[in-house]
Structures are given as structure tokens and as C-alpha cells.
Amino acid sequence: MSDIETFRAETAAWLEANCPPEMREPVVDESDACWGGRNPTYKPGQKEWMDIMAEKGWTVPDWPKEYGGGGLSRAEAKVLGQEMGRLKCRSPLSSFGIWMLGPALLQFGTEEQKKHFLPQIARGEIRWCQGYSEPGSGSDLASLQTSAIDQGDHYVVNGQKIWTSYADKADWIFCLTRTDKNEKHKGITFLLFDMASEGVTTKPIKLISGASPFCETFFDDVKVPKSYGDGISSVVYEENKGWDVAKYLLGHERSMISGQGGSGGGSLGAKFADQIGRDEMGRLDDPMLRADLADIDIELLAFRAMAERFGDTFKAGLCHPAQPNMMKYVGTELNKSRYELIMTAGGSEVLEWESEATNGGLTARDWLRTKANSIEGGTSEVMLNVVSKQILQLPGA
């Protein structure tokens, strides 16, 4: 057996032996995932699963071991993902720290910052939120106004963020602040601070899905130390160079969000044929819906191939740096189309918003949630602008 196949066999055996049965049931929605943090709410099996995976470094399989990762190669990490998928093991930890801040620290952080912050993320001890958007600065993020004034050994932060996902539940924030009013992109600083600091308040915003996963976040004379001791700076990279970090992080965020395009398990058509009924030839008995479902099955399989190619070329350094924007565009638009069809196929049943039979309108709420996919982390239109400019090099884009 080749090394990788030995690794596959051992991994599968370990997962079988260690994954709690509850963690092999599908995740119902975002709140059903394990987010860790200082004030966690665990469902049965979640903490055990997170801890035992963290011990192996497999909450972040491809991070270096010294920062709490698994130190796996691209091929091994791919195998781990495949085996977890095959055995229906849940992801042990959902985290903005893993998806966004971690990669940015690995790229731009000092050794002290990496040693301090990364293991906390890997073990699910600190839950992070992302303070980017402001009421006046969405797509044009670099116009942000939240200020951080240098006061010697600390900054004083004032301003307002919006759409801060899970700000009310997060422990720390990675926040874009303005440290130079005379510059746009070159006046932004990437700052890390505790959400328990005096002067930070959050106010949940109710969404069309009925949930309130994100907040308005207010900063009122918040004192942010320049150092957390032992050379651990609160600024990532350098003052006024936060835009470089922000952009790099957005690349990871976009790749991550695009992953939704490939989610959703097996064939949608096969699933709905069983529910809706079949004709005497065994075909789904609504021919127009059948055609739409087959189209989506094709798009899903095609997108999965694209995601695999994207991952492989990315790791090999062969991928255009703007390619995550393309992936985000395609993946999120596909996820929206998929949910449109799930609603169509579900008919009147999935319209029930509160009944027990629909688990409190879960499908309808998920359908509404997908509409944010092409807004959060940069809108589809902004993705197309970036592709036009950076990949196609169209003039004036």
C-alpha cells in the first residue's frame, strides 16, 4: 500500500473509533454547528469531538504542528476531508479564526502572535468575529471610518461596524480601523482586541429568515493596548498596512464561502423523485422539474470538479491570485439556484414557517439565508469587477 493509502486506512479507522455518533448526523443549520469560545453552548458530543480532533491538530489539519495544527500535506488533508465526508463526520469546529484570521496570521503575523493566537483558535478556546463593514462602507470597504487614535501605549477606537456576524457571541474581534485620515487604502490598520473591553456594545439585527446572527457593533472610546505582553502586538503586520492583510483574508473568506457551491451531498433529483413520485418508466413525473434538477445535478458535479482544481492549483501556486473571486461568484450563485429548486420541489409543504413538520420552516429559512451568500464577503457584482480587472484585464474595470 502506498503511504497515502496507509494514511487513508488509518484515518478511517481512527474516525470510526473516535467520532461520537451524534457528530455523524448532518448539521441542520449554522446554530447546530460547534463554534467553541469562552461562553460556549455545546450539544451532545460536540465538545468531545472538538477536543479529540484538536488534540490531533485536525481542527486545522494543514496548519503547522507548532501552532496547534496537524501538519498534514495537501494530499493528506484531502484524504482526511474525503474520509470525513464518506463517514459523515461533522466538522469539529466552525470558526472565523480558522477560516479567516488564522490564514492571515500565518501569512502576516509575528512569531509571537502566531504562538499566542493560533493554538487558541485551533482548540476552539477563543471565538472571533470580523469587524470590516460599516453603514457607509460595504462594497467600497476601504472608505471605512472607524478610527483608532494613537495614545502612546494604546489606541482609542471609536466608530460603528455593521453586519458583524455573531458579534454578540464572539470573544475577540479582528477589526479594520482608520489610523490615517489623509489616505484611503494606506490609512487602514488591522487591529485585534477583546469584545469584553469597556466601550464595546452590540445590537442584533433581525433578518428575513427570522434569525439574528449578526449585529451592529459600536465602539465608544475603546482602549486597545498596543501590546498584550511578551511582544504580542495588537496590530497585525504594520500600522497603515492593514489593507494588505484585509485583502489577503478576503481571499480566504471568498474561497471558504464558495465551498457552499459544492455542498449538499448527492443528487437532488434522486432525492425529490422519491418524494414527488415517478412515472411508469421510473422518471420523476414532473418533466420540467426533472430537467431543472438534472441541470443542477450537472452544475453541482461541475462545480465540485472546479473546487478540486482550484484547491490543487492554489496549493501548487499555479492559480491566478484573483481566482478566489471567481470561485466565490460561481459557488454562491449555484447555492442560491440550488435552494430555489429545493423550494420549488418542496411545494406548499416547505412554506410552513412554524410547524413541527417542517422543523420550524427550516428549509424556507435556509433558502432565505442563501440569498446572503452572494452579498457577504463581497457581492457577486464586486467579484465580477475584480475578475474583469485582474484576470481579464479589461480597461477601466
Add this chain to the structure above:
Amino acid sequence: MPLFLNEDQQMLQDSAADFMKGEGDVAHFREFRDKNCKDGFSHDLWKKFAEMGFTGILISEDEGGLGLGHVEAGVVLEQIGRNLTPSPFLTTAVAGVEALNAGGQAMREKYFPGILSGDSVLAVAIDEGAKHRPDQISMAATREGNGFKLDGKKQFVVQGGSADTLIVAARTSGSAGDDKGLTLFAVDTSSDGLSRNSVRLVDSAVAAHVEFDGVIVDADAVIGEVDEGDAVLKRMLNAGRAGSAAETVGVGAGSMDITIDYVKGRKQFDKIIGTFQALQHRLSHLYSEMEVARATVLKAQQMLDEGSDKAELMISVAKAKAGKAAALSVKEGVQMHGGVGMTDEYDIGLYMKRDRALAEFMGDANYHTNLVAEMHGY
């Protein structure tokens, strides 16, 4: 295996790109179209394909070929698509050879030397109606002495006019719609009772209507087993569909590139039209579709080379996805060229015509979408 070309495949891509651009570019295509040549391609160029080794890409090294796989065949086909290179490569070196690879040694020894030298041209005779319906084949092959007698008609036999040998699917038992009862034959086009009517297609390629009127073939013309031709046919179709999907990606990518170039040069309203966001977003959407199509086709070819039992599903996904992406590319291409997109002088319309013909070859996007539903059991 990572989902990108390895170093050897990259080198093959470079040499195929140089070759098609140097020897078989759009100017070459126009030359052969305009002189109204009867075969629609240059036999000299086909000889050069052989010198490059391309005609033996799917023939084993033991038998004198390159012994490569469907990924490599696709690499060559993408360049053919990009340059609109007229050649019988897809029907001969991909579909034809793959059918013969399912045949016995004697058969391979008979046909491979001519293919390797570039003297031989093969065509596949499957379709009997305007749409690709291989499960509905009704052409009859009845036992006669030591061999078979073929009676019936085939159409859309691409390169059928210039081919010396046809790979013919006919019924030796059962009736249209049955899985079993098909047999594949290698038939000499000079056989008595075989007549061909060549027709020029919208893309200037030449296809034939072929009539079989009591054509007698020996038992050794059978490829594989009698009545078990479905397996050989499947193998040939898999190769041909994956290959034509790769060529389709080439056509779509070529058309996209010339369109992007065009919008970077044309001025209206005192501005380069490529600065208008209405065009930028559509081009970026097109780019995304082409990228997804390319990944899908490569995945299907890798799976076919690995012998995966899901390869057939992925080939249908690839044929459908590549077909849609390339169709979008040529439509947007003509539109964004404005009035000149309608002229024969500009190349974009040639891509549109090539895409249309390629879409029909071995099943269009609708056909393969239906297959995907069937393979998923609905």
C-alpha cells in the same frame, strides 16, 4: 492525482499549441473552405499529425503509438478547437482507435499502421436520425455465410466521405431500444453496396449520408463479440464524447479570447467598449463558465483514464457543461463584436458555426442532461 496538467502533459500542450497555430490555424481553415475541397481538410496536414505522433496517441507503445490516455487526447483536441484546425483527428485517432482497441489483435494489426502513418481516415457511423439516439439503432446486420450482410442508412457520419474505414453499429438481434443485440463492425468504404453522399455542414466540415445495400462483411470485421456491441459502443462513445467536450472547451476559449481582445480595441462613445460594465460582467461570467467547463472535462478524462465506474456520469456532465459554456461564448462573442460579428471577414462567426456542429456530435447538452438524470435513477 491533482486536477491540473502534469509536466509531460504541459509539454504536449505546448507542442500541440505550436503545431496547430503554425500548421492549422484559422487562415488554413479558410483556405480549405474556400477552395471547396471535397474532404474539408488537408491530407498533408493529417500526415504531419502522424509525424508528430498525434494519430497514435491512444495506440499502445507496443503497437507503435504513444500509449497515452484521454487527458492527452483532450490536450490535443483543445488546441484543435482553439484554432479551428480541420482534421479527422477526433473520429480517427480518438473514437475510431478506441473502438479498435476493443477489437482483437489481428484487427488492430490491420488498421493501426495506416492510422500511425497518417494514410488512413476513420469515421463512425452511429446516428440514423437528426438527433443522436444510439439506443435506437435499427440498422440490420444479418448472418450470411461466414459473415454478415448490412442493410440500412446512417447519417452525420463526420469525415465519412474521406474515410477508408467506417466503424458501424448495427443490430444482429433484438430491436431498437434493446440493450443487447448490437454489434460493431469495421467496414471498408470501398465495399460493394456501400454508397456515400457527402454533404458540407455549417462549419464547412464534410459529413456523409451512408447507405448500406446488402454490404457483405467477413466475420473478422466484427469488433469484440457479436450481440455484445453495447460495450464496444460505450467505450467508443465515452472516448468520443470526452474528446469532443475537450474540443468544445477549445472552441469556447478561443472565441472568448478573441472577443476580449476585440472589446479592448473598439471605441464607441469616445470610450473603449471594454470599459462598459455591462460587457465586463458578462465576460467575467463567461470566463467563470469556461473555467468550470475546463475543470469538468479534465476531471472526466482523468476518471476515464483511471477506469472509474463514475467516468460515464462525469463524461455526460462534461459534454453538457462544455456545450453550454461554449455556446454562451460564441453567442456573446458575436454580440459583442457588433455588426462586424456578422461578417465572414471576422473569425468569431466561424467559432459559432464550429460550436453548433460540435454540439450535435455524440449527443447535445439536452441529451446528456437526460442521461445524467437516468444515471442518477430518476
